[in-house]
Amino acid sequence: xxxxxRPEGRQEMSLADVIAGEPRKAFMxxxxxxxxxxxxADVKVYAGYPGSPTSEILDAFHEIGEKMDVRTNISAxxxxxxETVAGAAMAGLRGLTSMKSVGLNVASDxxxxxxxxxxxxxxxxxxxxxxxxxxSQSEQDGRFFGPSAYIPMLxxxxxxDAIQMVKYAFDLSERHGVPVLIxxxxxxxxxxxxxxxxxxxxTPFKKVKWTHEPTRFVTVADSARKFKAxxxxxxxxxxxxxxxxxxxxxxxPGSDTGIITSSAGYNYAVxxxxxxxxxxxxxxxxxxxxxxxxxxxxxxxxxxxxxxxxELSPYLELNVTAIAKEANPQLKIFGKESGHLLEMLEYNANxxxxxxxxxxxxxTPLDFxxxxxxxxxxxxxxxxxxxxxxxxxxxxxxxxxxxxxxxxIQHVQPTDIGCYSMAPLAPLFYGDTLLSMGASxxxxxxxxxxxxxxxxxxxxxxxxxxxxxxxxxxxxNHKCNFKLIILDNSVTAMTGQQPNLGTVPQDDDASVQPLRxxxxxxxxxVTDITIIDAYDVKEAPKKLKEAFTRPGFSVIISRxxxxxxxxxxxRKKGQPIVPNQVDKKVxxxxxxxxxxxxCPAFDVDEDGQAHISRDICDGCMVCAKLCxxxxxxxxxxxx
Amino acid sequence: MKxxxxxxxxxxxxxxxxxxxxxxxxxxxxxxxxxxxxxxxxLSQRSGAVSIHLRIGSDVRSPLIxxxxxxxxxxxEALETLRYIEYLKEGGLVLMNSRVAFPITDTxxxxxxxxxxxxxxxxxxxxxxxxxANIFSVDALELARQAGNPLTENTVLLGAMSVFESxxxxxxxxxxxxxxxxxxxxxxxxxxxFELGAKxxxxxxxxxxxxxxx
Numbered sequence: 001x002x003x004x005x006r007p008e009g010r011q012e013m014s015l016a017d018v019i020a021g022e023p024r025k026a027f028m029x030x031x032x033x034x035x036x037x038x039x040x041a042d043v044k045v046y047a048g049y050p051g052s053p054t055s056e057i058l059d060a061f062h063e064i065g066e067k068m069d070v071r072t073n074i075s076a077x078x079x080x081x082x083e084t085v086a087g088a089a090m091a092g093l094r095g096l097t098s099m100k101s102v103g104l105n106v107a108s109d110x111x112x113x114x115x116x117x118x119x120x121x122x123x124x125x126x127x128x129x130x131x132x133x134x135x136s137q138s139e140q141d142g143r144f145f146g147p148s149a150y151i152p153m154l155x156x157x158x159x160x161d162a163i164q165m166v167k168y169a170f171d172l173s174e175r176h177g178v179p180v181l182i183x184x185x186x187x188x189x190x191x192x193x194x195x196x197x198x199x200x201x202x203t204p205f206k207k208v209k210w211t212h213e214p215t216r217f218v219t220v221a222d223s224a225r226k227f228k229a230x231x232x233x234x235x236x237x238x239x240x241x242x243x244x245x246x247x248x249x250x251x252x253p254g255s256d257t258g259i260i261t262s263s264a265g266y267n268y269a270v271x272x273x274x275x276x277x278x279x280x281x282x283x284x285x286x287x288x289x290x291x292x293x294x295x296x297x298x299x300x301x302x303x304x305x306x307x308x309x310x311e312l313s314p315y316l317e318l319n320v321t322a323i324a325k326e327a328n329p330q331l332k333i334f335g336k337e338s339g340h341l342l343e344m345l346e347y348n349a350n351x352x353x354x355x356x357x358x359x360x361x362x363x364t365p366l367d368f369x370x371x372x373x374x375x376x377x378x379x380x381x382x383x384x385x386x387x388x389x390x391x392x393x394x395x396x397x398x399x400x401x402x403x404x405x406x407x408x409i410q411h412v413q414p415t416d417i418g419c420y421s422m423a424p425l426a427p428l429f430y431g432d433t434l435l436s437m438g439a440s441x442x443x444x445x446x447x448x449x450x451x452x453x454x455x456x457x458x459x460x461x462x463x464x465x466x467x468x469x470x471x472x473x474x475x476x477n478h479k480c481n482f483k484l485i486i487l488d489n490s491v492t493a494m495t496g497q498q499p500n501l502g503t504v505p506q507d508d509d510a511s512v513q514p515l516r517x518x519x520x521x522x523x524x525x526v527t528d529i530t531i532i533d534a535y536d537v538k539e540a541p542k543k544l545k546e547a548f549t550r551p552g553f554s555v556i557i558s559r560x561x562x563x564x565x566x567x568x569x570x571r572k573k574g575q576p577i578v579p580n581q582v583d584k585k586v587x588x589x590x591x592x593x594x595x596x597x598x599c600p601a602f603d604v605d606e607d608g609q610a611h612i613s614r615d616i617c618d619g620c621m622v623c624a625k626l627c628x629x630x631x632x633x634x635x636x637x638x639x
Numbered sequence: 640m641k642x643x644x645x646x647x648x649x650x651x652x653x654x655x656x657x658x659x660x661x662x663x664x665x666x667x668x669x670x671x672x673x674x675x676x677x678x679x680x681x682l683s684q685r686s687g688a689v690s691i692h693l694r695i696g697s698d699v700r701s702p703l704i705x706x707x708x709x710x711x712x713x714x715x716e717a718l719e720t721l722r723y724i725e726y727l728k729e730g731g732l733v734l735m736n737s738r739v740a741f742p743i744t745d746t747x748x749x750x751x752x753x754x755x756x757x758x759x760x761x762x763x764x765x766x767x768x769x770x771x772a773n774i775f776s777v778d779a780l781e782l783a784r785q786a787g788n789p790l791t792e793n794t795v796l797l798g799a800m801s802v803f804e805s806x807x808x809x810x811x812x813x814x815x816x817x818x819x820x821x822x823x824x825x826x827x828x829x830x831x832x833f834e835l836g837a838k839x840x841x842x843x844x845x846x847x848x849x850x851x852x853x
Contacts, residue, residue: 027664027674134679158675158700191702192660193675194668264702271701275708349705371707375725378766381758382721383745387652387687419684427744494684564685591750594743600686603741608755613740615789616653616685 019064021200029192030184031056033159034098034126037166039068040198041122044093044205047073047084049466050495051100052135053189054128058098059496069205076501077437077466078103082125083110089123089179090217092208094170098126101140102436106467108145111179115149116219116227118177118234122170128184131264131311131346135186137417137436139344141312142183146289150231152238153181153289154247155263159193161286165247167198172241176234183288185311187264187346239290247286248295255281257360258299260320261309262288264347269309271349272356275365280307280356291319297327307359308335311347334359387422391601392563392618394489394534395420399430400597400626401537401558402456402485405544411454412447416440416468418460419494419562420487427598437463441471444482454548455482461517462492462500469524475553476525483548485556487534488517493562506569521555528554535560537625563618576638579617580624582610586631593623593632614639643696644807645704646800647726650715651740653685655793658821659713660691662797666808666816667695677702686743690723695807713800715779715793716740717760720767730771732848734800734840735763736779736792775799775844782835788825791832798836804849810837 017026018036028036034057038046046061048054058074065072071088075081078099085095099107104127111125127145130136146153154169156162162184169180215223242248251270257280261269266284273279283299285291300306300320308317314336324331334340340355341347350368357364389396399420415424415431416439424431433443444457459468464486475482490504491497499505504514521529530547532540540558547556561569570577579601582593587609594602594610601617602610612623614635624632650656660676667674677692692704704726711732714720717739727733739760749755760776767774777799779792786795794817801810814830821829841853 025668027661027668029678158702187677187702190678191675192664192678193702194664194673267700267702271699271705274698275705348703349701350707353705366707368706372725374769378724378769379721381762382718382766383742383748383758385651385686385688385719385722385742386744387684388743390685422684427747594747594750596747598743598747600740600743602743603746603757604749604755606755608753 015060015064017197018060019068019200020197023197023199025194025196027192028159028195029056029190030156030159030162031189032060033163033195034166035060036197037163038096038124039202040163040200041167041170042094042201042203043070043096043170045071045085045088045095046097047075047081047095048098049075049078049081049103050492050498051103052495053130053186054098054100054126055495055498057126058498062498068202071205074498074500078107079110082107085123086110086114086119086179089119089121091210092121094122096124096126098128101127101129101136101142102138103127104142104145106437111145111151112149113219114179115151115231116224117217119173119179120177122173123179124166124169124173124182125179126182126184128186128189129312130186132186137434139312141315143288143313143315146181146183150235151179151181151289152287153183154286155183155288156188156286157263157266157284158188158191159195161247162188163195163197165286168247172238176238178234178238183263185264185346235290239292242287242290243292243294245287245292248292249284250299251282251284252279253281255279256302256304257281258283258303258306259309259356260285260296260299260306260316262286262316263310265309265311265352268347268349268352272353275349275353276357276360276362278356278360278362280360285316288316293323296320296323300324300331301327303328303331305332305334305359307340307356308333309341309347309352313343386426388598388600389419389422390563390618391599391616392566392620393419394558394560394563395423395487396597396599397534397537397560397620397622398485398487398558399423399428400622401532401540401544403430403596404537404541405548409454409548411456412451414440414443414447414455414457416459416463418463418487420458420460428596431458438467438471441468441475441484444484445471445475445478445480448480448482456548457482457484459484459486460493461486461488461490461502465501465515472521472526473524480553481551483554483556485558486517488557488559489562489565491562491565493565497562497565497568506572517557526553526555528552530554530556532556532558533560534558535620535622537622563620567618578619578637579614579635579639580612580619580621580632581614581635582612583631583633584609586629588629588631590628592626592628597623597626599623642807643694643699644805645692645694645699645709646711646713647690647692647704647709647723648713649688649690649719649723651719652687652689654715655790656689656691656715659793659797660693662813662816662820663693663808665820666812669816670809670812672807673697673699675699675702686740688719688722710805711800713796715796717763717776718758721763724767724770727770730773732803732805733767733771733774734796735774735776736796737776738778738780738792773848775840775848777836777839779836782839783832786828786832786835788828788832791825791829794829794832795836798833799840801833802837802841802845802850802853804851810853
């Protein structure tokens with residue numbers, strides 16, 4: 001196995017539970033419960049591209065795939081991943097893929113068509129939304145993918161739901177010949193809890209014989225219209241099945257106040273009722289496309305009022321409102337339209353209990369508003385602690401060199417998705433546009449037509465392989481006049497240092513052939529390629545300046561391993577990490593190591609001199625190269 | 640809500656919060672306690688603010704602690720304690736590492752202003768006092784070093800937490816969980832760190848807050 005991407009702290013023990021043969025009660029992250037569910041369902045092929053909050057699913061398969069005889073593939077992007085498992089499922093082997101919300105945008109082209117063609121064996125797609133945009137570029141609500149692609153959708157609320165739903169999803173998928181979407185949110189994926197696992201009956205991996213059936217998986221014109229008609233019938237059958245699904249249930253039936261909820265919303269709703277010591281009837285929906293309309297109809301018919309608890313868009317609310325028109329026209333519906341709950345940010349029990357209190361005319365036991373207000377006042381003066389480039393991060397060196405090379409030169413900088421997406425934020429504010437994976441290249445093509453200043457696009461290696469290749473081909477073909485800097489740190493760093501198409505395996509893994517960036521660029525017709533060392537802040541600026549001033553399209557590769565990845569390799573090989581220190585006798589408080597450098601290993605001591613925390617300094621020596629009086633030296637002692 | 644315990648564990652990326660959560664979670668699983676957590680994973684960059692909500696009790700459903708209802712905050716870094724103060728109930732328990740890691744963005748600001756006056760631990764404690772009197776701090780780094788591994792600050796604080804009577808997880812279960820959960824080569828240092836944390840906490844705080852015997 002290659003060096004896995006599991007962040008420190010997620011240890012072998014929980015994975016031992018994930019792959020244990022006998023059923024047991026175990027503390028598991030929901031993402032691990034999803035993996036367990038898939039293993040219990042005898043999944044044969046997994047493919048994915050990392051993305052928070054789903055990365056631990058991919059990490060787990062990467063680590064245990066071989067052992068569990070699951071063909072596992074960290075794909076170029078989510079579209080390739082979905083197509084990989086679709087190929088398996090068309091042939092007759094169960095496949096699973098997982099992706100973050102925006103990953104499904106990339107995969108959606110094939111996703112929509114798969115709704116038409118369907119599959120032979122079970123195909124399950126996990127898509128995880130990120131209310132609050134904790135680690136995403138948007139709060140996109142993936143639930144609309146279900147109805148728009150006619151693909152059934154399930155929503156777990158916790159790890160126990162997840163394990164059961166994944167197993168059911170494979171079964172559902174196979175019986176109806178349709179891919180199944182399992183939609184989660186951050187607070188479901190990253191929720192741990194105690195689950196009861198089921199038996200693990202893995203069958204040996206065996207190839208199947210392909211049966212050629214004309215237009216079975218080919219949709220165009222006439223066959224597309226046939227598929228569409230089938231798809232509508234299929235959806236009706238699934239709706240029928242969902243009406244009786246145990247994943248939809250009613251807590252405390254009989255009240256004239258109701259709550260309709262799903263996903264993380266259910267957890268907050270239950271807790272809100274406890275806080276208010278009230279017992280409304282709660283309809284928890286686990287199958288949210290096609291919706292069990294009759295169940296909802298019967299649930300709301302006797303109610304006086306209902307509160308819809310769902311994060312992000314009013315998906316359930318619009319449907320309930322439509323059903324209520326016939327079921328109960330007098331029903332008072334509370335939620336987003338009524339202004340009781342927001343259409344943005346994630347919820348919590350206090351938020352839902354405030355809304356519920358208003359609906360039932362009760363008072364919350366605590367004045368949550370006042371507590372939050374007091375907290376805000378208390379936090380005045382508390383410095384923010386945004387994520388920053390790690391000590392030893394090569395991006396810090398690259399950005400320093402770029403700033404040196406471009407001093408006094410106004411330029412426009414479209415950037416991309418990765419750790420370097422932090423550069424356009426405080427405190428650097430370096431970078432002008434940030435759209436989606438690979439977008440820096442397309443945006444640069446438009447900018448070079450439109451702006452007077454030179455255009456310098458920035459992208460990481462993994463993002464480049466994910467969605468930058470078409471943009472590059474386009475730039476070469478159209479003789480676009482911009483520069484591209486590729487930050488090559490060997491791995492998909494931000495999501496946990498997973499290998500990408502260019503990663504050189506750290507052991508003798510013969511199952512992959514890493515792509516060489518230079519070869520790819522040359523093969524695509526790039527003639528002007530410059531390579532710099534991200535740590536070389538003395539020489540790199542000169543090389544960059546030359547490259548930036550040459551006419552036409554050119555590519556600069558800034559190369560250095562991600563520091564966390566590099567450290568892990570060092571630790572594995574028993575190589576030391578030797579931190580630096582500041583010589584107090586020499587430091588003249590010029591602060592070249594702090595201003596615009598922002599390495600978290602630095603602070604200042606009582607004398608105002610720079611100080612290095614030796615427990616986190618990575619010993620990259622970039623700061624030492626910047627110090628005009630050479631006050632930074634190695635401690636000589638490994639960390 | 641009786642027989643429940645909600646604790647917010649916070650710190651700085653890279654301090655091993657998830658490990659603490661897993662140790663407690665596994666100990667709960669072994670002790671028939673229901674536990675759920677809301678964890679923060681995802682962005683792997685070090686040195687950012689990180690937090691985990693951990694809730695024990697047969698009826699808890701929300702992985703996030705409702706505002707004002709947390710029984711305790713355990714912070715692996717002093718400044719971070721204040722960042723989550725809205726979750727702590729009035730009079731709740733605060734167990735904090737005395738270590739401060741100043742955000743580099745703050746240092747950069749100070750340097751610009753030619754100042755060395757950080758917002759520090761005393762500022763944090765003064766503010767916390769407006770919500771609770773039960774603020775206990777431990778020099779976890781020093782104890783971790785004594786345990787033989789400076790990376791065991793997280794386990795020192797878990798040990799320190801374990802002596803408080805309101806924390807419902809049995810000490811033995813925690814120790815067994817540590818032995819099973821941490822990397823094997825760090826097992827002894829972690830067990831030692833746990834004990835040093837428990838002893839320091841017991842010696843200093845048992846007269847101030849209900850503690851169990853160790």
